[in-house]
Every structure is written in structure tokens, then in C-alpha cells.
Amino acid sequence: MTKRYLGLDLGGTYIKIAVIEEAPDGVRPTVVYSDKVRTGGAAGPEHVLDRLIAQGLKAFDLHGPFVGVGIGVPGLFDQATGSIELLPNLPGPWEGFLLRDPIGDGLGMPATMINDARAFTLAEGTVGAGRGASVMLGVTLGTGIGGGIMIDGKLHLGAFGFAGEFGHQTVDPTGPICGCGNRGCLEAVAKGSTIAAAAGVKNAEAAYAAAAAGDQGAIEATESAAFFMAIAIANVVTVVGVDTVVLGGGIMSAGDQVLQPLEAALAKRLTLVSAQEVTLVKAALGGHAGAIGAALAARVAGQTRSR
Ligand SMILES: [Zn+2]
CATH class of the missing domain: 3.30.420.40 (ATPase, nucleotide binding domain)
Incomplete structure (x- = not known):
């Protein structure tokens, strides 16, 4: 059987x-x-x-x-x-x-x-968009920002069992207080509701749609999220040697509108010492x-x- x-x-x-x-x-x-x-x-x-x-x-x-x-x-x-x-x-x-x-x-x-x-990370890294990656970073963009790391096909949970909290790394030391109590976490400055509030619309998807239509406030809100996301991804890439980043969650329904500014912002953060080749891909498993x-x-x- x-x-x-x-x-x-x-x-x-x-x-x-x-x-x-x-x-x-x-x-x-x-x-x-x-x-x-x-x-x-x-x-x-x-x-x-x-x-x-x-x-x-x-x-x-x-x-x-x-x-x-x-x-x-x-x-x-x-x-x-x-x-x-x-x-x-x-x-x-x-x-x-x-x-x-x-x-x-x-x-x-x-x-x-x-x-x-x-x-999410284990699924995408085993049977989804990240399979075959040497070191994969999984990121979920939605109400919050979650994540996980897979190394050589195995989920890396760290010494205490909860490594991979991608959204709770500091990216803006003078930024707002996060739900976790820390100041300036990625989640605090780039989660869906933050993007929506900065763009003056009801959710992140609407912010990306407004940005695509040329709304200046929405463009600034989505670019700010991409700016901080790129810092967070580059930090992990530099320290852990990630070759594949799989992006999923509700906000990824905006697809290339999220991916392209992020790729551009990330390219500015990666240097000779961090990584030559990092692939950003959309999640495959829905x-x-x-x-x-x-x-x-x-x-x-x-x-x-x-x-
Ligand atoms: Zn936090």
C-alpha cells in the first residue's frame, strides 16, 4: 500500500x-x-x-x-x-x-x-516552484508577512524550532512598532494593510491596480513596500546564500506588478559579495x-x- x-x-x-x-x-x-x-x-x-x-x-x-x-x-x-x-x-x-x-x-x-x-515553504520547495533549489527562501505576502528557509530539500527550523520568521527582521530602525513588539519589522512597513493605507485604498491588490493605472500615491506606496522587501530578501540572500525566492500569499495575485519592482529594487541591493544569481518566482501551488x-x-x- x-x-x-x-x-x-x-x-x-x-x-x-x-x-x-x-x-x-x-x-x-x-x-x-x-x-x-x-x-x-x-x-x-x-x-x-x-x-x-x-x-x-x-x-x-x-x-x-x-x-x-x-x-x-x-x-x-x-x-x-x-x-x-x-x-x-x-x-x-x-x-x-x-x-x-x-x-x-x-x-x-x-x-x-x-x-x-x-x-507553504515546505510545499513549494518540495513539489512547487522552488523544487530543485539548493537554498530556497519562501515568502508569504498577505495580512502578515511569513517565511521559511529550505536548505538542500529540508526545512530549516533552527535551534528552537521556529526559524524563518522573515517578516520580523528589522528593516527600518526608526519605523513603526510591529505586532510582535519590535520596531521597524518588514511586516510593519510592507504588509498588505500598510500598503493599502499609504495608497488610500481598501487593500493591497487595489493599491497595485491603482499604481498600474498611474496613481502617484499608490506608486509610492507599492515602491516603498518593494524597497523594504528588497532589503529583507538581500539580507537573507547575503547571509544564507539563497538561490531561489518563492513568493506567495494574497498580494501575489497582483503578480508581475509585485515581482518586477521587487526585482529592480533587489538588483540594487545585491553585490559581488552577496550573490550572482537569485531567481524570484511566483508560487506554483495556489x-x-x-x-x-x-x-x-x-x-x-x-x-x-x-x-
Ligand atoms: Zn515584528
């Missing part, structure tokens, strides 16, 4: 589900199922937990059995206990809420947790990248267990 893994991606609006299947050569798994339902976050953590388990059981009936389940979460969690520390985009008493083990028990399989931006990455995290955990 070919090994299959389940991924559940908990988002502020949707729970996304993916099932992946190990390839015969053991190299690149394939996606055999994906689905999504509304999170129903307003009803609180217990309700969301029930919905996650119900979706897992449905996927099991359709495509099981699974070796394990991966759960992608849009925030911080405790690796040891599998409990939530911070979920800024979901209402209710999430702090300290045990999520991993109840899902594992409810589905009768080993469960593992992964941050949603790291799940809205289910996080769920696919969560399933891939379960696969990595399964491989670790069987060693």
Missing part, C-alpha cells in the same frame, strides 16, 4: 485539506485530494477543533488510511506540548489550547504541527500550498520516526 499523509491547514477564514501520496521513487509525492471548508472561527477553539477532526475523518473515508496528519497553524505554538501560544487571526481563548494531540487521538494517527508559512505543506510535514515526521 502506498503511503498517504493528511494535511489540515487552519486559516482565519478556511480550513484547507490535502492528501498526498508517496511517489514510487520516494522523491516527489503527489497530491491526490484537496478541499476546503469555512473555519467557523467565531464559535471558538472547541468548535474549530471539532471541524478539523470532522474534515480529517471525511478525508480518511475518501482516501485513507494515512501514516500521519500534519496541522498547519497561522501563529505560534509549543512544539513540546502541541498547544497554541498565539493565533492573532482567530477569535477566542486560543492561548494554551491543546490542538495537536486531540486531533491525533481523534483521527487515530500520529500528528505534527507546523507554522503555516513554513508549510491556495492549498499550506495544506500540502502540512501533509509533507507529517511525511517528514514519519520518516524521522521510522529511522
Whole structure:
């Protein structure tokens, strides 16, 4: 029986589900199922937990059995206990809420947790736009700015398990206070709502559309975001030796309007000592990248267990 893994991606609006299947050569798994339902976050953590388990059981009936389940979460969690520390985009008493083990028990399989931006990175680096990269930086541009690093096909989580917080590096020491408490994080100066507010429109997508139509305020807002994004990318490229940057998230629906100014701004930041060749590419897996990455995290955990 070919090994299959389940991924559940908990988002502020949707729970996304993916099932992946190990390839015969053991190299690149394939996606055999994906689905999504509304999170129903307003009803609180217990309700969301029930919905996650119900979706897992449905996927099991359709495509099981699974070796394990991966759960992608849009925030911080405790690796040891599998409990939530911070979920800024979901209402209710999430702090300290045990999520991993109840899902594992409810589905009768080993469960593992992964941050949603790291799940995105793992998915794009394994089966998406970054596959084959030596060192890949994944970046999600949306409500917040997330990220992750893959080195030689493996997610790099660092000494404490949460390396890759691309959006929380300082790029403007005198800039605004970020949601994390630091001053001048990339996220504070380049997230969607910052771009929209500076352009005087309702969201970042509208800002890019207005910039394309020649609106001066929108051009300045999007160029400012590109300026700071380029600093952040160049910093990581210089220190870690990235060859491929995969950009995803809601703002990337503006596509080349985001990519081209960013490439131009990045070119000014890269020198002989940083990198000769860095490729910026759009994510390839669409809205289910996080769920696919969560399933891939379960696969990595399964491989670790069987060693
Ligand atoms: Zn921050």
C-alpha cells in the first residue's frame, strides 16, 4: 500500500485539506485530494477543533488510511506540548489550547504541527516552484508577512524550532512598532494593510491596480513596500546564500506588478559579495500550498520516526 499523509491547514477564514501520496521513487509525492471548508472561527477553539477532526475523518473515508496528519497553524505554538501560544487571526481563548494531540487521538494517527508559512515553504520547495533549489527562501505576502528557509530539500527550523520568521527582521530602525513588539519589522512597513493605507485604498491588490493605472500615491506606496522587501530578501540572500525566492500569499495575485519592482529594487541591493544569481518566482501551488505543506510535514515526521 502506498503511503498517504493528511494535511489540515487552519486559516482565519478556511480550513484547507490535502492528501498526498508517496511517489514510487520516494522523491516527489503527489497530491491526490484537496478541499476546503469555512473555519467557523467565531464559535471558538472547541468548535474549530471539532471541524478539523470532522474534515480529517471525511478525508480518511475518501482516501485513507494515512501514516500521519500534519496541522498547519497561522501563529505560534509549543512544539513540546502541541498547544497554541498565539493565533492573532482567530477569535477566542486560543492561548494554551491543546490542538495537536486531540486531533491525533481523534483521527487515530500520529500528528505534527507546523507554522503555516513554513508549510507553504515546505510545499513549494518540495513539489512547487522552488523544487530543485539548493537554498530556497519562501515568502508569504498577505495580512502578515511569513517565511521559511529550505536548505538542500529540508526545512530549516533552527535551534528552537521556529526559524524563518522573515517578516520580523528589522528593516527600518526608526519605523513603526510591529505586532510582535519590535520596531521597524518588514511586516510593519510592507504588509498588505500598510500598503493599502499609504495608497488610500481598501487593500493591497487595489493599491497595485491603482499604481498600474498611474496613481502617484499608490506608486509610492507599492515602491516603498518593494524597497523594504528588497532589503529583507538581500539580507537573507547575503547571509544564507539563497538561490531561489518563492513568493506567495494574497498580494501575489497582483503578480508581475509585485515581482518586477521587487526585482529592480533587489538588483540594487545585491553585490559581488552577496550573490550572482537569485531567481524570484511566483508560487506554483495556489491556495492549498499550506495544506500540502502540512501533509509533507507529517511525511517528514514519519520518516524521522521510522529511522
Ligand atoms: Zn515584528
